[in-house]
Structures are given as C-alpha cells and as structure tokens.
Amino acid sequence: MAGCSSSSGDGSGGADDGGDSSGGEDTADREMRDFGGWFDRTGNYDGVHDLTGQDTVTVAVGADGNGGGYAFAPAAAEVSPGTTVVWEWTGNGGTHNVVNREDGLFESELTVSEGHTFEYTFEESGEYKYVCVPHETLGMVGVVVVE
Template structure:
C-alpha cells in the first residue's frame, strides 16, 4: 500500500513536472512567439510606414530637383539670362560687357543701371544711324531712350554674324557695343563703328564676353 502510494505520488509529481514544462513551452510558443510575431509585425508595419514616408519625401525631393533642372535647362536652351548693363559713371557712359558672344536664338536683356540710355542697332535710318553694321537678314532693334533705373529691354538674336549698336543720347561720346552671334560676319566686320571702338570679334568669341573695364583699361 505504501509502495503503491509512493508510485502514485511519483507519477503525480512527474505529471506535474511535465505539465509545468508544458506550460512555459506553451507560453513561449503562444505568448513569446506570439508576442514576437506581433512585435515583428508591428515593427515591420512601423518600418514600412517609415520607409513609405521617407520614400515619399525622397520622391518629392527628386521631383523638385527635376523641375528645377528642367527650368534651368529650358532657360539655357532658349539662351535666357544674358544681360548687358547700360551705365553712367561720372563722365563715362558705357555698355558692360562691351563685347558679348552668344548663340543664335539667344535673348539679350539690356538693363538700365544708371542714367538714361538706349540700345539701338546700327542700321541705316534706325535711331539716327547713318550706316548699317548688322547682318543683312537681321532685324534691327531700338529700345529708344530708357531713363528709369532698373528698366529693361530685350532683343532675341536669330541670325549669325556681327552686330554693332549704340546709345542714342551718348553715341557721340563713344557709347557703343558689339555682339557676335555664332560666328563673326557681315558689315560689322568692316572696321570699327563710326562713333567709338569695340573689341575685335575674334577676341569676343574666344573670351565669351569682354568687360568695359578690361577693354578700356
């Protein structure tokens, strides 16, 4: 009787032990693994959300950069952003740069920085010009006199060749300039303008632009 009781007790203890071992395993399998599974799922979801947000931000940044690049390329392609200043400085009146090289299709903006000036092509009868010094098929331009500081005038150069131009109020004081479009050529290559001096066309093409200070100095 005592032996049988002992065996039963031992068996009970063994069963209890097995039950005890099974419980942690069940917790680990259900609670632990389930927790890890939930945690992993949550982390993945969070990572997924974070990745989507970061990717979204990156994509937006890329789109913005692309738009900026396209805008810049468009301006360069159209020849935009090229300026010539019209300046009064003491007793000096000048265009700066005095010599400029551009490609056909470029729009040049003349900016009145100080004083009162015009940008007028040397084409006979245009703004009082007595000679023609632009390519034969080119369209002459005349901004007329601009006195407002910061005011601008634009002209697009389509035909290749050499263009000489002047300021109406200061033509007799030597305020002249030259623009070479593509390659030098045309009547502008026949000596210098009658009212002043400009850089030679080869130098302008080689350097891209010649400032008034470098030329006059």
Template structure:
C-alpha cells in the first residue's frame, strides 16, 4: 500500500518547471566527507538528464534526481535509480526545500543504516534555492536508501542501486521504494510509475 498518491507526472530522470514551495527554510550546508555540494542553479534540462549508460548523461554530466514539492506530495524523481560504480548523482531542487540524506545512523535524522557497510554516507543538508544542487559519487556496490530531512515522515524516500543489489532488504522505515532488482532491471523508475503501480 502506497503512503502517497501521485498527482502529476514527471520525467523519468529529472523534472523541471514546478513552482510549489514547501518545507523548511533552513540554509543549505556542506555535505558529508567524500561528496561535492553545489548550491547554484542546475544548468541541465530534463532532456539533458536522460541516462545513457548508468554513469553519465548524454552530455557527459552527472545523472540527475529531482527533489519536488507538489501540493501535498514530496518526492524524489526517479524514486529508484541504477548506477555503475564511479557514477556521480546530482540532486536538483526543483521546488520546495529538501535534502538528500543517506540512511546512515547519525546522519541527518537517520536512526538506522541502509547503505553498504563500506560506503560513505552523504547529507546535502536542506537546500532552499530552486535549482540548487548537491552531488555524491557512488563507489561501493550495493543498495542505498535515502530521504529528505524535512519530509522523511511524509514518505519522501528513494533508493539507488550501485552495480548490484545488496546490503538492505525491504523498505526503509519511512516509506516505500522499488525493489532493488526491479531498479537494476529497469535502470530508472520514476515516481509516477512507482506510485501508479500501487
């Protein structure tokens, strides 16, 4: 049973042009060690963000995930993403105020760890600027669950599989995400597709 209802469709990898504002108005901060944080507007469009090989986009840039507030829905799009080791994922704040924070105990408000044992956790802190970005490079194979700090209890969670599934089973404690093997098989699962499946 899905905890959220999808209202309006978005792209498979990135969604643009949404203007709703919601969430906290806290300043963005530096990410965890091993990450790169940017808070300048993203320069790529949804079309540029089409994933080509699990490592980069068509234009050679990072793979993008949109962070979206739309009415009472708060979500990452795609909600499930497959990447190869060495891939940089860039989260883009399309609307509202969001974070991209790994489920690693003690990171953000995480009370459990749902990333591979040897992986570096990440935390973008809250990004308030529309178009603001945060990037993290995935090196360790396995399954990674993550959340938005201000919207975690509203089910704003997502999953990335790097290389091959492993390390976590089931859903994170705050919402539902696609199964790891479904993510591997499909490459990318949009929020709309996942919400429509339930």
C-alpha cells in the first residue's frame, strides 16, 4: 500500500518552495472540472493545477479561502502516479485534518501546528477527494487527480 506519514515538520521548507513555484502561471492550462459538485461550496477552487512530472507536491492546509483560513491550496491538483503529496499546515483557521472519506486511504491527525506535515504517495490512477472534517461544511475540501 502507498505510504503516508506525518510530522511536526521542521525540514520541509525546501519542498514547500518547490510546490508553490510549480503552480506557476499555468492559469490558461487549468482545466475547470465539476467533480460532481464537489467544489460547489469552495470559494478558492480555480481549476485543476497540472503538477504532473514532480516527485513531491505541496498543498497548504489552512490557506485563505471560504471566509478565513479554511481552504486547501491548490484545491485541486493533478499529479503523476508515484507522486507524494505533502500537506503543510499554515497555522491559520484553527484545527485541521486531511481525510479521504470515500476510500479511507489516508487520514491525518487533527492539529493546528504551523509547519506540521502529512504526506501520502499516490500510486494508482483516479480521483481522490478529501476534506478537513471540522471545516467541511465551510467548503474546505480538495481533490488529487492521478493520471
């Protein structure tokens, strides 16, 4: 099974820089997909960010959106099989977690700690929806598309 881990990270600063810069100026290339209404309540969904071809991708937890620090950024990311997604807590918006409810493949602990990280390596193609359980009703949801 794919690996996952979490830490109170102090060594992921370089990975964060790589993840943020990889989002770059690709807005023209972002595909707007509905995902069955998954993002209907999500204010910061701006299309699927194509982050394929990278070994590691970073998603901010507690990014600005949905009325405060209640968003994942990017909300939707496309990655290649074998990519490790690292969710990194910003420290904003209170206590968060990252939970794949549909398949139960991954679930982080609840924490508010800035710099905390949780990671999961996606091996199989598919769409993997996830939520922050305490803020799901505010629209704090995301998806990783593996193709």
